[in-house]
Amino acid sequence: MLPIETIAERPCFGGVQGTYRVASQACATPMRFSVFRPPQAEVRRVPVVYCLAGLECNEETFMIKAGAQRYAAEFGLMLVSPDTSPREVRIPGDDESWDFGLGAGFYVDAVQAPWSAHYRMQSFVADELPRVVAANFPGNVDRQSILGHSMGGHGALVCALRYPERYRAVSAFAPIVAPSQVPWGEKAFAKFFGDDKRVWAANDATALAATSVFSGEILIDQGLDDKFLRTQLLPYKFVVACEGTRIAPRLREHAGYDHSYWFIQTFIADHLRCHADRLYRD
Numbered sequence: 001m002l003p004i005e006t007i008a009e010r011p012c013f014g015g016v017q018g019t020y021r022v023a024s025q026a027c028a029t030p031m032r033f034s035v036f037r038p039p040q041a042e043v044r045r046v047p048v049v050y051c052l053a054g055l056e057c058n059e060e061t062f063m064i065k066a067g068a069q070r071y072a073a074e075f076g077l078m079l080v081s082p083d084t085s086p087r088e089v090r091i092p093g094d095d096e097s098w099d100f101g102l103g104a105g106f107y108v109d110a111v112q113a114p115w116s117a118h119y120r121m122q123s124f125v126a127d128e129l130p131r132v133v134a135a136n137f138p139g140n141v142d143r144q145s146i147l148g149h150s151m152g153g154h155g156a157l158v159c160a161l162r163y164p165e166r167y168r169a170v171s172a173f174a175p176i177v178a179p180s181q182v183p184w185g186e187k188a189f190a191k192f193f194g195d196d197k198r199v200w201a202a203n204d205a206t207a208l209a210a211t212s213v214f215s216g217e218i219l220i221d222q223g224l225d226d227k228f229l230r231t232q233l234l235p236y237k238f239v240v241a242c243e244g245t246r247i248a249p250r251l252r253e254h255a256g257y258d259h260s261y262w263f264i265q266t267f268i269a270d271h272l273r274c275h276a277d278r279l280y281r282d
């Protein structure tokens with residue numbers, strides 16, 4: 001059993017928006033997450049979309065800022081958004097910078113001490129959360145998908161490329177696609193993984209593209225006025241890495257849009273419609 005504590009629940013678009021806490025075995029510390037139950041979940045189990053937020057965010061950021069619930073209610077999708085790092089256990093150095101540690105767990109399983117004791121966000125998202133959802137909510141975890149923004153886009157892509165059998169769809173907003181090659185990722189991976197470049201590659205969407213058996217389209221939206229585009233995100237590297245594979249990135253570039261949730265709000269309906277199409281397909 002994976003019992004949860006309810007922190008708050010409120011009506012939203014005919015469904016319920018809630019924040020919860022679970023004693024995570026993966027992270028060996030309590031973890032928070034939020035869930036939107038659409039109205040359809042009153043009478044049946046509904047497909048589940050995991051929504052991964054970016055640096056400095058928490059389990060509420062995507063739910064409050066993305067404007068996703070209106071569409072999830074329309075399409076019959078449960079939304080699940082985890083916190084972006086452990087918080088109730090502290091590790092020296094976890095708050096020294098905004099792009100590593102607290103609020104910046106990078107959705108990977110650290111292998112290097114001291115981080116490896118608790119920073120196991122990939123196991124939390126890909127293994128444990130589905131079991132938590134199945135045990136406590138009317139979500140159908142045989143029909144799951146995943147999306148994310150920035151660091152969360154990296155997390156979504158890596159989860160889908162590593163575990164394609166678990167997700168029927170994946171998409172991303174302004175994802176970090178090649179963490180091994182950009183400052184945010186280099187800093188985090190050095191601390192989480194040390195020098196073992198095989199572990200780096202196993203957690204890097206651009207490196208994984210050549211070997212993943214994932215097949216299908218991946219919608220990626222990118223604002224062209226995003227201040228992180230040319231230094232941290234580099235979506236074109238992923239597009240090139242997918243050439244000759246069965247992964248089909250559909251990169252849409254949007255003049256004038258930046259890295260913010262205003263950008264995400266603008267295109268979230270397209271993402272959830274794509275996810276619903278695949279989640280409700282036979």
Ligand SMILES: N[C@@H](CCC(=O)N[C@@H](CSC=O)C(=O)NCC(=O)O)C(=O)O
Nearest residue numbers: 054055056057098149150151152260261
């Ligand atoms: N403090 C930073 C900016 C942090 C930031 O922009 N975070 C993004 C995600 S970045 C990649 O993962 C975010 O989603 N923030 C929440 C929001 O509400 O916008 C700086 O100094 O630039």
